Amino acid sequence: MIDWIYFFDLCGTAVFALSGALAAGRHKMDPFGVLVLASVTAIGGGSIRDALLGTTPVFWIQDHNYITVILITVILTFIFVRKPKRVPRYILPVADALGLALFTVIGVEKALNLELSGMTAVVMGLITGVGGGIIRDLLCQQVPMVLRTEIYATASIMGGICYTISLHLGAADMFALLFAMSTALVIRLAAIRWHLSLPAFDLKTPQ
Amino acid sequence: MIDWIYFFDLCGTAVFALSGALAAGRHKMDPFGVLVLASVTAIGGGSIRDALLGTTPVFWIQDHNYITVILITVILTFIFVRKPKRVPRYILPVADALGLALFTVIGVEKALNLELSGMTAVVMGLITGVGGGIIRDLLCQQVPMVLRTEIYATASIMGGICYTISLHLGAADMFALLFAMSTALVIRLAAIRWHLSLPAFDLKTPQ
Amino acid sequence: MIDWIYFFDLCGTAVFALSGALAAGRHKMDPFGVLVLASVTAIGGGSIRDALLGTTPVFWIQDHNYITVILITVILTFIFVRKPKRVPRYILPVADALGLALFTVIGVEKALNLELSGMTAVVMGLITGVGGGIIRDLLCQQVPMVLRTEIYATASIMGGICYTISLHLGAADMFALLFAMSTALVIRLAAIRWHLSLPAFDLKTPQ
Numbered sequence: 109m110i111d112w113i114y115f116f117d118l119c120g121t122a123v124f125a126l127s128g129a130l131a132a133g134r135h136k137m138d139p140f141g142v143l144v145l146a147s148v149t150a151i152g153g154g155s156i157r158d159a160l161l162g163t164t165p166v167f168w169i170q171d172h173n174y175i176t177v178i179l180i181t182v183i184l185t186f187i188f189v190r191k192p193k194r195v196p197r198y199i200l201p202v203a204d205a206l207g208l209a210l211f212t213v214i215g216v217e218k219a220l221n222l223e224l225s226g227m228t229a230v231v232m233g234l235i236t237g238v239g240g241g242i243i244r245d246l247l248c249q250q251v252p253m254v255l256r257t258e259i260y261a262t263a264s265i266m267g268g269i270c271y272t273i274s275l276h277l278g279a280a281d282m283f284a285l286l287f288a289m290s291t292a293l294v295i296r297l298a299a300i301r302w303h304l305s306l307p308a309f310d311l312k313t314p315q
Numbered sequence: 316m317i318d319w320i321y322f323f324d325l326c327g328t329a330v331f332a333l334s335g336a337l338a339a340g341r342h343k344m345d346p347f348g349v350l351v352l353a354s355v356t357a358i359g360g361g362s363i364r365d366a367l368l369g370t371t372p373v374f375w376i377q378d379h380n381y382i383t384v385i386l387i388t389v390i391l392t393f394i395f396v397r398k399p400k401r402v403p404r405y406i407l408p409v410a411d412a413l414g415l416a417l418f419t420v421i422g423v424e425k426a427l428n429l430e431l432s433g434m435t436a437v438v439m440g441l442i443t444g445v446g447g448g449i450i451r452d453l454l455c456q457q458v459p460m461v462l463r464t465e466i467y468a469t470a471s472i473m474g475g476i477c478y479t480i481s482l483h484l485g486a487a488d489m490f491a492l493l494f495a496m497s498t499a500l501v502i503r504l505a506a507i508r509w510h511l512s513l514p515a516f517d518l519k520t521p522q
Numbered sequence: 523m524i525d526w527i528y529f530f531d532l533c534g535t536a537v538f539a540l541s542g543a544l545a546a547g548r549h550k551m552d553p554f555g556v557l558v559l560a561s562v563t564a565i566g567g568g569s570i571r572d573a574l575l576g577t578t579p580v581f582w583i584q585d586h587n588y589i590t591v592i593l594i595t596v597i598l599t600f601i602f603v604r605k606p607k608r609v610p611r612y613i614l615p616v617a618d619a620l621g622l623a624l625f626t627v628i629g630v631e632k633a634l635n636l637e638l639s640g641m642t643a644v645v646m647g648l649i650t651g652v653g654g655g656i657i658r659d660l661l662c663q664q665v666p667m668v669l670r671t672e673i674y675a676t677a678s679i680m681g682g683i684c685y686t687i688s689l690h691l692g693a694a695d696m697f698a699l700l701f702a703m704s705t706a707l708v709i710r711l712a713a714i715r716w717h718l719s720l721p722a723f724d725l726k727t728p729q
Binding site: 453513 | 543544546547548549550551552553554555556557558559561569572573576578579580583586589599600603660661662663
């Protein structure tokens with residue numbers, strides 16, 4: 109079971125590194141700048157989680173595979189993503205959505221392993237899922253995706269709740285894992301595709 | 316005594332959560348986005364403090380009352396703050412000022428409990444007081460209040476110094492607490508009301 | 523040997539504090555706001571490093587000399603930097619470059635002392651070197667230097683690699699230290715002087 113979670117964790121690292129590298133490409137950064145942005149996007153959320161939990165040194169210091177995955181992803185991005193016109197606009201948000209779903213479950217799992225409560229676990233899933241993307245968007249001077257009206261934090265929270273409740277109800281680990289990731293991913297992709305949003309809390313427009 | 320400090324801590328959490336929720340409302344965020352912004356505003360400063368001190372897991376992981384207070388505050392904000400015209404402009408800075416005063420004292424108190432020096436305690440008060448608001452303003456793409464010319468960091472530092480010196484001179488805990496909070500609050504409210512500022516360090520305008 | 527590293531660490535603190543104070547002066551901040559910006563610039567990178575490594579309380583809580591150096595630097599900046607026209611434009615980037623070189627080596631050294639791998643050490647050098655400047659630029663609402671096309675992260679990574687390899691090859695500590703700092707500094711200064719940049723990863727312009 110651990111092996112599958114570890115595999116998904118490295119997958120999440122790769123897709124977030126890709127999303128960071130693509131964002132860097134839109135800002136014309138040099139190769140090492142691209143590497144920095146890909147890295148903070150891929151390991152930022154998990155680093156904040158580990159620093160808050162006190163499980164230090166943080167995960168990527170203890171296990172070099174994360175940085176290796178980021179390096180390979182960035183190099184592959186350099187090689188294969190050369191023609192900007194062949195990079196469709198939806199690639200960045202879709203990579204981000206996949207990373208969001210994968211990292212949410214990883215974060216919840218790590219918190220539950222420390223025997224923390226279900227609520228804390230959902231919050232840790234949220235931090236792991238949205239943390240890296242927030243840092244990426246802040247550094248690129250863009251409004252963080254989590255702040256826009258489209259459903260985003262909601263997808264992570266729903267995925268986290270599904271995972272926690274599934275395990276609590278005695279579901280098989282693998283079922284809970286896939287169910288929670290699918291929930292978060294489907295919600296987020298649907299939001300991207302049809303521009304879904306919850307009713308906004310709006311203090312600006314006269315009602 | 317601990318009980319009063321704990322009570323003030325939860326009050327600070329509520330007013331900072333309110334300030335985050337109001338800021339979110341001005342950016343038309345969805346309910347879970349509002350919750351995220353209210354949370355980082357309310358627990359961001361204390362989380363940075365705890366991560367720097369190494370008192371992990373950070374406070375709100377160990378005690379669920381903080382997240383509960385944030386949830387209740389956000390729900391109440393949704394219910395009662397419906398008509399934007401009834402939200403006067405000064406509510407956000409005043410809530411922020413109250414949180415600044417409350418959290419400054421909480422931060423100083425936590426550092427002194429760890430038997431750190433008075434100077435470190437004042438710095439920890441400052442981090443606890445201004446940290447959450449800085450994250451809120453960064454996420455909303457606004458110039459952080461602490462960077463504007465109006466007196467802000469000064470209020471927190473003065474409050475922290477008052478608390479540390481009062482205790483050092485043997486004042487009763489409750490007196491030191493109320494004296495320091497009042498000092499920080501009055502300085503900050505006066506700065507808001509009369510647009511007070513210290514002479515700026517200005518390298519732009521020819522002198 | 524430790525003494526020289528400690529001396530360079532305090533030098534780096536001073537030049538980053540200067541760079542933060544100068545950036546604050548361009549935003550007309552009040553004295554305590556200047557102090558806050560100078561401090562996060564000077565101790566931000568090292569604080570992130572220590573929080574990730576779990577070597578808490580972070581360095582400046584354990585040793586007051588860092589905050590003392592920042593205080594003195596800010597006061598000297600107030601006294602001597604009065605005439606804006608006498609502050610040449612290159613002072614801020616040069617101070618930043620010096621801090622980058624000094625802090626990179628400090629960060630690598632701390633990681634190697636914890637017997638972490640060479641790769642982790644280079645990353646820790648990068649975080650220590652660029653962390654404070656990123657926070658400074660984010661708070662000032664400027665595009666972080668590390669994101670611009672000019673060589674920046676590259677200088678830190680090259681310095682870190684030189685230090686790690688020199689020590690690995692058995693070079694004297696002082697030689698490794700000076701060699702690595704010079705490498706990072708020369709690369710960064712050359713980039714500033716001749717606007718050097720690596721070929722950018724550019725997804726915007728048609729190729």
